[in-house]
Amino acid sequence: MTDEKKPRRRPRSDGQRNRENLLKVAKAAFTAGEIDIPLDEIAHRAGVGIGTLYRHFPNRDALIEAVYRAELDRLADAAPVLAAQHPPVEALRAWMRLFVDYIAAKLVIAPALNGLAGGTGTLYAQSGTVLQGAIDGLVAAAVASGDISADIEPVDLLRALAGVSNYAAGPGWETSAKRLVDILIARSQASAS
Amino acid sequence: MTDEKKPRRRPRSDGQRNRENLLKVAKAAFTAGEIDIPLDEIAHRAGVGIGTLYRHFPNRDALIEAVYRAELDRLADAAPVLAAQHPPVEALRAWMRLFVDYIAAKLVIAPALNGLAGGTGTLYAQSGTVLQGAIDGLVAAAVASGDISADIEPVDLLRALAGVSNYAAGPGWETSAKRLVDILIARSQASAS
DNA sequence: ATATATGCGGAGGGTTACTCCGTTTAACAA
DNA sequence: TTGTTAAACGGAGTAACCCTCCGCATATAT
Structure with missing residues (x-):
């Protein structure tokens, strides 16, 4: 039952870039006290769609x-x-x-x-x-x-x-x-x- | 400018009763771990309308x-x-x-x-x-x-x-x-x- | 160049916080 | 008791938000 997933492909570069970008934007917002900032807004500031945010982070x-x-x-x-x-x-x-x-x-x-x-x-x-x-x-x-x-x-x-x-x-x-x-x-x- | 409001009337009894009831219900819910309980639900459990809850407590x-x-x-x-x-x-x-x-x-x-x-x-x-x-x-x-x-x-x-x-x-x-x-x-x- | 897994975007469904206002009722005076 | 009035009530309606879904785009590997 030890089926290790051998990822056939290297992770996509744009994916990682977006992920880091989202983290950066979110950190900036939280640090600035905008704790209740809508997720749509974070996605927007990071220049990605809301769907992208939710794929990287399943919820708030x-x-x-x-x-x-x-x-x-x-x-x-x-x-x-x-x-x-x-x-x-x-x-x-x-x-x-x-x-x-x-x-x-x-x-x-x-x-x-x-x-x-x-x-x-x-x-x-x-x-x-x-x-x-x-x-x-x-x-x-x-x-x-x-x-x-x-x-x-x-x-x-x-x-x-x-x-x-x-x-x-x-x-x-x-x-x-x-x-x-x-x-x-x-x-x-x-x-x- | 020290215009003290002399309340002409005694506060209504039903108002106070409802307020205390809401507090009791809310405390019970929170204590039970239902932190995200909708306010409508609290109002319902307390037997009052949502409007009443909001008059006593302007927000969550x-x-x-x-x-x-x-x-x-x-x-x-x-x-x-x-x-x-x-x-x-x-x-x-x-x-x-x-x-x-x-x-x-x-x-x-x-x-x-x-x-x-x-x-x-x-x-x-x-x-x-x-x-x-x-x-x-x-x-x-x-x-x-x-x-x-x-x-x-x-x-x-x-x-x-x-x-x-x-x-x-x-x-x-x-x-x-x-x-x-x-x-x-x-x-x-x-x-x- | 082709194939395909991986990632993207954003419209839309469902839920919740909060507002507004016509109706009800408790407190007081006569 | 009855009438008056200010205080409180209820709940439909609005706006905002979270999260899902799926057809489209693109990076990776052959």
């Missing part, structure tokens, strides 16, 4: 998710780079702050997420995986170096951060978020002594 | 917000009660856990919030105020009693909690959330010594 949520995932991947990719440039604890702190910065720059994440209606479960599950991989590595390194203790789940850090970012309404939210980073890390260091 | 978001606000008020009201029943730090811990429980019981909050599309700003701003009042009192009492230090902003606690709850996807989220409560409080106590 799929499009949002795709944009979101692309950003997440960029964020996850930064982890190994930081790990190579800084000592463990500092790499961890830097990455968490980067996370905050991403949202500060309105890079899609939070607003788009709020737009998702129902089945967020799947989305979170997947995206959680990729981000968790990133932070797990950073935390593991910091624990190995003896700088922080292992009694805090890396996921907790993520969750807290993600949450703070969602409530990015108040004026001092950014300061608040970074302070939270310090608090959580400080706590881990304290109990490592 | 207004209805969601109203349900949400009602729950928040209940949560805020619990703070003084807890403060009277427990010593300061325990009251604080208890209230934060209650917060988590509310979401665990799917009491509207998180799912409905995710459904809100655009201008969440105003909503958060207002709701932040009422919850902030609640937690401020609890923290102030704990600081006054010398049990925790004042170097942590009460708002941070709220933000972190709210965030964790939004990511209520993974299996152990509830444990995770309550662990976060302990971590935050422990950290505050440590620096109070």
Whole structure:
């Protein structure tokens, strides 16, 4: 039953171009706060028909998710780079702050997420995986170096951060978020002594 | 220019009854996960016409917000009660856990919030105020009693909690959330010594 | 050059949010 | 009680939107 589809042909170049274009337009729109933008409009701005949009992304949520995932991947990719440039604890702190910065720059994440209606479960599950991989590595390194203790789940850090970012309404939210980073890390260091 | 509207008449009883009925039905639906339920259906279940729904709540978001606000008020009201029943730090811990429980019981909050599309700003701003009042009192009492230090902003606690709850996807989220409560409080106590 | 799988466009069906206005009814005065 | 009136009601109608379907176009491979 392991029938692997051997695609006979190379994917068509125009298809990929259109797909990327749609993602770019959608990201721009979401970032600009136009979360309720009609899909027809996105298709139009990307210079394609509505049918094309729907072939690439079967529904609205799929499009949002795709944009979101692309950003997440960029964020996850930064982890190994930081790990190579800084000592463990500092790499961890830097990455968490980067996370905050991403949202500060309105890079899609939070607003788009709020737009998702129902089945967020799947989305979170997947995206959680990729981000968790990133932070797990950073935390593991910091624990190995003896700088922080292992009694805090890396996921907790993520969750807290993600949450703070969602409530990015108040004026001092950014300061608040970074302070939270310090608090959580400080706590881990304290109990490592 | 301070023309106070002196309402000539007492508000009509059927109006208030219908309004409360709509809220009740909407809350039940949202809690049951029917976030995308058509407004016509809500009106029907409440035994009123669609026009009536729209007079009480000018649009979908207004209805969601109203349900949400009602729950928040209940949560805020619990703070003084807890403060009277427990010593300061325990009251604080208890209230934060209650917060988590509310979401665990799917009491509207998180799912409905995710459904809100655009201008969440105003909503958060207002709701932040009422919850902030609640937690401020609890923290102030704990600081006054010398049990925790004042170097942590009460708002941070709220933000972190709210965030964790939004990511209520993974299996152990509830444990995770309550662990976060302990971590935050422990950290505050440590620096109070 | 030919064949064909892959991708494209956009009209159209079905659903939903919201408006408008003629009708009903609760509150108050006589 | 009865009459008056402002407040509230109901639901048909409108506009906008999501998504499907299918005949046409084009990139890839031979």
